[in-house]
């Protein structure tokens with residue numbers, strides 16, 4: 001029988017709302033904190049948190065000496081450090097969104113805080129809880145391809161995600177959100193480190209903007225644009241296909257269509273992808289020499305039409321090819337294993353990995369144990385990203 005635990009949720013945007021939809025039933029949200037009144041209102045409604053436990057200002061919130069055992073912190077990346085320090089100072093364990101911090105120095109400050117206050121911080125690197133990625137790791141660990149010689153890993157950021165998040169969106173500028181390799185590929189670097197158990201000896205990186213730069217002859221907004229087959233059309237994405245609209249909050253008395261129309265007319269998400277102020281790379285190649293004699297090549301591909309990850313692990317006795325939910329092992333030209341995990345996509349919430357990660361973290365909080373994913377164990381993957389820039 002679990003004891004009930006009480007938590008605060010700090011930053012109740014897209015990501016936090018996903019967590020709210022799959023919290024273990026014995027975890028009670030006691031406080032919500034977000035400077036956006038509409039987001040606070042929606043979150044308080046979802047979790048049944050009374051008005052007096054909703055705060056717009058984290059400083060004001062912490063000054064009230066709130067009582068809880070843990071916090072979910074899902075704010076913009078640059079706020080992870082100061083808000084986590086405040087929560088750790090209150091003796092709270094923290095489920096902290098990735099990337100943990102924008103710099104390695106800040107990451108180390110957070111590790112020091114966990115030791116000083118005796119708390120755990122689990123970074124939300126949900127790939128570690130995803131059945132498909134766990135299967136890849138288990139196969140490799142069990143020696144299915146022998147010793148790892150080299151790894152080639154590509155993260156394809158498909159057109160919808162690339163346009164919504166990294167060209168038009170909140171992760172489009174390095175000065176505000178940090179480099180794209182950190183924000184997107186910290187999952188991937190962590191997965192490789194977790195898979196191999198190795199650390200990086202050196203990291204070499206080149207990045208560029210291949211596609212999403214000012215292009216003469218295109219209108220500045222998608223509304224009214226005559227190019228009918230543009231894969232980046234905001235009108236098609238939000239209004240016709242109605243995808244990536246979770247963050248478009250509807251005020252009382254309004255409709256989602258009105259919010260989308262307004263966004264297309266004058267918001268950041270109605271801009272043509274060739275007329276944005278983005279400066280994060282859309283293409284990056286990162287070479288890493290790992291201990292154990294393993295060479296790793298990682299690629300960020302933000303310009304093709306493909307979405308998903310492709311990992312090729314060359315071993316001394318065979319090759320494992322994992323391409324968006326399909327795993328294949330080839331030995332001497334023969335396929336000796338083929339598995340398909342595409343059914344997991346239908347579960348949503350990262351194929352069930354979000355719920356598994358929450359369960360693992362809160363179980364540790366409730367029982368006084370250690371979560372299986374800690375800040376310390378995820379440092380190396382982040383360090384590769386900080387070095388890649």
Ligand SMILES: NC(=O)c1ccc[n+]([C@@H]2O[C@H](COP(=O)([O-])OP(=O)(O)OC[C@H]3O[C@@H](n4cnc5c(N)ncnc54)[C@H](O)[C@@H]3O)[C@@H](O)[C@H]2O)c1
Nearest residue numbers: 011012013014015033034035036074075076077097098124
């Ligand atoms: N694990 C994953 O796969 C994954 C996926 C997407 C985003 N993320 C990460 O999750 C975090 C949140 O991203 P999101 O997509 O939910 O963004 P979002 O913009 O939808 O949500 C962030 C929320 O934080 C609030 N906020 C801003 N300043 C604040 C403050 N001082 N105190 C409290 N709240 C504040 C904003 O008002 C907003 O509601 C980011 O760190 C992001 O990198 C992780």
